Amino acid sequence: MLSENYSPLEIEEKWQQQWEAEGVFRVHEDRAKPKYYLLEMFPYPSGKIHMGHVRNYTIGDVVARYKRMRGFNVLHPMGWDAFGMPAENAAIQNKTHPAAWTYENIAAMRRQLKRLGFSYDWDRELATCTPEYYRWEQWLFIRMFEKGMVYRKESFVNWCDPCQTVLANEQVEDGACWRCGKEVRQKKLWQWYFRITDFAQDLLDHCDLLPGWPEKVTTMQKNWIGKSTGARIRFGLEGLEGGIDVFTTRPDTVCGASFVCLAPEHPLVTALSAGTPQAGEVTAFLEKMARQERTARAIETAEKEGVFIGAFATNPVSGKSVPIYAGNFVLMEYGTGAVMGVPAHDQRDFDFAARYALDRPVVIQPEGEKLESISMTAAWTGPGRLVNSGIFDGMDSEGAKAAIADWLEARNAGEKAERFRLRDWGISRQRYWGSPIPMIHCEACGIVPVPEKDLPVRLPEDAALLENGGSPLGALASFYEVDCPRCGKKARRDTDTMDTFVESSWYFLRYCSPACDTAIFDTEAVRYWMPVDQYIGGVEHAVMHLLYSRYFTRVLEAEGLVSFKEPFTNLLTQGMVCKETTTCPVHGFLYPEEVDFGQEKPFCLKCQSPVTVGRVEKMSKSKRNVVDPAMLLDRYGADTTRLFCLFAAPPERDLEWSDTGVEGAYRFLNRVWRLVLRYKDVASGVQPFDGELSDLSQADRDIFRKTHQTLKRVAEDIDRFHFNTAISAVMELVNAVFSSGEKGEGIENAGVARHLLESVCFMLSPVAPHMMEEIWAGLGGSGRLVEKGWPLWREDALQEENVLIVVQVNGKLRDRVTLPADADEETIKAQALASEGAVRFMEGKSVKKVIVVRGKLVNIVVA
């Protein structure tokens, strides 16, 4: 039944069809079994899969298949994050419809994923661009609106010109758009916001309650949420009513304030400077600031710049009068938009004071040092004792923070305060290919949600997509002209669509009951499957997607729709797939086929210049260092591709592409095939050996023992996601069988051979499922491997008869002795002391101490 040669393509197609026909990966809630929800981040349907997908989904598939074999009821779904701008851009370029483009891509990528043999329950497939999906997103939006969790406001937003849309703060990287990389500018716009900041504290607190997440990711989330603890302090306005609120993390330094500085956008700047001699200068400064891009202002490590606005403030603690400035380094959107300037104890304030010749009184004296205002070259930001601070003199800075805040609170001039860096999530997008926001603007009634019976608000198919600009829905009268659901008068439908990150913030819940058309999800199904036991994806989603998903889960919990706060119990962030780049001084990055590597020094085939075979970087089209998975599948098949991805590097680390590495993976599978051919006749028609070890010959006993040891090692390695060492353990076993066969000691006992072949088959089946299925069937096995239990190892069969004991003298390896595994400590010690190597190095010295570690080593300490 097994063919002479391993022919992957034939085998793979056959088993993929078989699995599909039998529906072996279909799952249902089964309360008899423990559940395991395994999820990989779903892809954007760009058209074809890349190596990053292959790696991500291979890791997931190994775990899914393994967990099934370990008796879990495994939910392993796949779907499409299908809304987004590439579809729209492609539509404009190719004159197709985004929907057509998207569905074609989905079909193509589905075909590719199927070719890789992933064990998905395809019956649960979903695409976020279908009305069946986004209908529930609109439903939830309305529910959030009714509870005040979503609101509308006009403010400055990040605007990307090429993409013609708004970006959330999380979507701006280094002042540039996360998708197209172009610089982002600020624009004032009416936008819908999710009140994610309401959950800032809760999201932060639970970062420490996610032991299954990499610390790296929780740290990034904590930093993003960015909580600062300090105080709000109210400075009085000299000669006027009211005051200026500043936020500071260092209330202990308040007596060292020598100025107050406002953000240029702060309303008090114009109000206070009006009518003063400085008014003209202030206006000029504000105009200059307005002209400068706000992000540019933030990016530049620009020199501090400001202007005195002609007014003075009163320090509520010291009573001192200080000048008020407007300055470029103060941000309106953080804190209160105003700061107290303490030059001696804050570096920014120090720089600003240096430029405008402001005082820098010292109010914190560090231990064992004496700071002098005159001689300081940098601010002292460490701890110390308070000086020049009136009644607070002598206190330590840490204690003074609370004391001063309390003192201020008692006098109604301030209080302890907390600030978060996290801002509300702006989700309006002025684009077409997204979920319409289900709201109607009525002149009489204000903002009115679309009634539930009218959901979904379908995305119209006939919107015109314009090369540059304007919201496509905003130009489509048939879409926006509606009657107010409340008063019936003419009203206007909201023409923005939602950020596509909204769809990916709850898709994991929808997989539990993807066909449910009466609710966002079936409560019972969610109760059974959620939370996701293991989530796998790229670390690039550490902030955006993972934070939004945690937020959404909290919203649903607050609404009583789910009974947990954290959607993902365990998270694995896999590394990138990288490859070396080749650069020509004239033509830039080159494709490998544009280079002649045959010469001593490789050169560019276009211009003959010598090229640099450069850094190993993430595979990307622009760097021209991509490997197309389709090519691998055609050449080696899915099993080899999967094996390579798992063997070449541990999952969290970057995987460096290697042509010869793939060859190696292919070679190993061929070797396994030959091993099976060698023993399949002996092993056919018998049961795996399960008797007494003493009934076996020495050689068979060694193989049998090694097989059991390998079963244990592989299970433990997969449990902790060390797929590379799991595979190497099987390689060792295969090597051992080959080399014992070479010595003329091939396996004699048919049961031992059977046990070996079956074990190899089970152990490799999560990695190379097609080939193993073929072998299993060829050996006369019944059923499908995923439905089988993982073979258990026998404790008694793991035990070695003899152990190798390392003999050290003063910690250096000097000899090795082989002893029966059950030898007692005295025997071990005696044998070690008598060993040749030990004797030689102990000569002329006296033994001080002998350390015996049973089963491992003896260390003889001499002097």
Next chain:
RNA sequence: GCCGAAGUGGUGGAAUUGGCAGACACACCAGACUUAGGAUCUGGCGCCUGCGGGCAUGGGAGUUCGAGUCUCCCCUUCGGUACCA
């Protein structure tokens, strides 16, 4: 600047708790089989060596009978983040 992770042969990487550093693989070298080998099988493969051994996990100190692993300092690389008050 701040936060985090990582530095081990020519290369990718092993080494659950402190206990033989370099498993497994790639590359390379040699042998066997062969008309042939880019197939297969077998063996070798950290560096130095006077063949006794010595030195080796980014560098330096420390703890320990014993350190890739623990502690402290420093260096490099890669991520994240930044006038956040």
